[in-house]
Amino acid sequence: MMPGINLKVDNRTAVNTYGYPLHRLILSVTLVIITSLVSLHTGLAQKAIVTLEPKEIVIGQHAALRIRIEMPLEASVVYPAFSDTITKQIEIIRFGRPDTLMADDIPFVLEQEHIITSWEAGYHPIPSFDFLAVAGQDTLQFRSDALLLEVQTIDIDPEKGIKDIKAIWGIPLTFRDILPYLAGLIVLGLLVWLMIRYLKRPKGKEQQPTVWEQPDIPAHMAAFSSLSSLKNKKLWQAGKYKIYHSELANILRLYLEKRYSIRAMEMTTSEIMAVIDPLIKDPVHLNNLQQILEVADLVKFAKFIPEASLNESSMELAFDFVDGTKKIVTDAG
Secondary structure (H helix, E strand, O other), rough: OOOEEEEOOOOOEEOOOOOHHHHHHHHHHHHHHHHHHHHHHHHHOOOEEEEEEEEEEOOOOOEEEEEEEOOOOOOOEOOOOOOOOOOOEEEEOOOOOEEEEEOOOOEEEEEEEEEEEHHHEEEEOOOEEEEEEOOOOEEEEEEEOOOOEEOOOOOOHHHOOOOOOOOOOOOOOOOHHHHHHHHHHHHHHHHHHHHHHHHHOOHHHHOOOOOOOOOOOOHHHHHHHHHHHHHOOOOOOOOOOOHHEEEEEEEHHHHHHHHHHHOOHHOOOOHHHHHHHHOOOOHHHHHHHHHHHHHHHHHHHHHOOOOOOHHHHHHHHHHHHHHHHHHOOOOOO
């Protein structure tokens, strides 16, 4: 048994030798422990430190309002919502962003700086700000101390009288200042020169209609002329098979359009054969036309390289087809 404490085993309250109830003693010790823990926690609690630099300004001069948040643990801090003014007399010129800092003795530090000013002389209080810290499921509220901003007016000596505004200082021009205007003049001059050349260009002769566009030239004569011109180009001999067979097929399509009034230039080979079949009675001519068009399709779409004999035979078949299907005009009309 501890000295100084005398416990009784009857139904009366247990007391120590000093006559103090035991349950009150236990409660007092517990309160002391809780108070110590709270004090320890308070030493590590979050806090907001607001400073003003400088604290004295002249009307319109800027001052830095710095907010420093110190916390024992990393948390999300909710800052007070600032508008363009802190109070009616204090205006915020520029808002700063919170920055996280590293400190040896403080686990988590946030700093933010706002630039403020005032246009009214006097002593203007900056009220305390409320902050919230959210860490996990805990939300803590803390407050900064209030500050005082002293705004001084500009000293005016009435004996010196009113002076005129100082003259504007002239800044010498540099090449960098002139460069945009110089570039604009060059571009403008170039546009004027191009317009003059365009207006003075020699007028080209009116383009003469082709043999296919002249109504007095029969379709077979236009075809013979075009086939002869294509033959003289010697395209396939120079390895230009695709151009050769494409022009050859187009000549026959133009011939069919002028001879039979069908839109052959807009049709595929199968569509042409379906339309022209009832118009041409000789199957030899139909086979010749189909062979020419199909070879042209192979060269154009399948990159087929025909032999020399096939290139020559396509030209001969084209002449035979036009000659065998040409329209015969009699004297009677």
